[in-house]
Amino acid sequence: MDRIRIVGGAKLNGTIPISGAKNAALPLMIASLLTDRTVTLENLPRLADVSQLVRILSNHGVDYSIDGRRQGEGSEAGQTVHMTAREIVDTTAPYELVSRMRASFWVIAPLLARCGEARVSLPGGCAIGTRPVDLLLMALEKLGGSIEIEGGYAVAKAPKGLRGAEITFPKVTVGGTHVALMAAALAQGTTVLHNAAREPEVIDLAELLNKMGAKITGAGQSTVEITGVARLNGAKHRVLPDRIEAGTYAMAVAMTGGDVLLEGAQAHDFQAALDVLALSGATVESTNEGVRVSRNGGPILPVDVETAPFPAFPTDLQAQFMALMTRANGVSRITETIFENRFMHVQELARFGARIKLDGDSAVVEGVPVLKGAPVMATDLRASASLVIAALAAEGETMIQRVYHLDRGFEALERKLSLCGAEVERISAGG
């Protein structure tokens, strides 16, 4: 298994190109199941989760091709892919494929809407909480699907097609909103979603669906209306920039000091995180080219943070922000309200000398003046990013094991950081 070696202490200076968003790319790719025409996605990131989803979609009959690199295009440029599900050859998504990535469960929606049946293994994914799918299934049932759980599979049927409905989510769910959008797009009649997720990735999916001929209004607000159509067409769409990747590097710069342009990042997609960074002493500036973050000289100030659905501070940046707070000149409280078990990074951050106490759904972080490099283990995707941030500021060497977690969601992490002056290298298995 690959490892990442980091020698801390260098400031970050330069430009980091922000890749296409993993959490937008996955639902956009899944939406290709809704039509027999070609969906073209530009700016698709090169990530393990994207490759895994390609395997899953191929199993259903999706043909997938990638454009070659164009003249003058750097290796960091996102890929352009074409996906065509001319015929759905299999409506089962098996355990071996789905258990490795939770988002792959979302194929249940287009399969049910287009074929009237789907058999999808209950999901796996990062170990950050129980993460049920009851609300996704509730949405499909409201749309007229009948659902049974059999042998670890959700078996959904709608032989006469789906029909529009009022769906009220008791809790904001990104996956539930994606599933409802895709299923309702091909249902008969009008669907209204109440308490829908407002994340930028939801807007991106709705934009692609509308380009395909869907009739969706209100995406990005709590109430979304979808008028179903009989069939959807192909379309071309550019994946939005990854706000979590951008937020992660923003926190890395706030941690090490320096000055970095996060090229292509859109401040309005992660404004709450940028506001918190500004309170912690970093300088944040939104420019035409992206978002510029710097910290020169001043101390890291403690800031209390609570995660919540968009537009509030995202749970996917909680671990990274905690890494930053380990070096603050005071005490901060970080409260996680989305996932009950998303504190696995706490014990790994302690290996650097961080002082963190858990108190229910909060972590109380007492900043220390110095972190020291250590051998640590990545436990989930975003937790791994917090270890990278701590390592960049720690004295001496850190060796991060199990970096396959990072490869799920951060494209070319070590290259992007080294280009800004960090001492970071990947040590390949056997190397």
Ligand code: EPZ
């Ligand atoms: C998406 O997961 C993201 N994944 C997650 O990112 C992100 O942390 C999460 O949204 C919250 O922003 C992708 O987009 C691929 P939810 P999702 O449904 O859709 C509860 C990362 O690191 N819930 O919005 O699965 C759930 O347990 C990943 O990139 C139910 O109770 O999250 C949680 O407490 C990790 N029943 C809350 O809702 C359900 O049926 C929000 O979850 C569904 C969810």
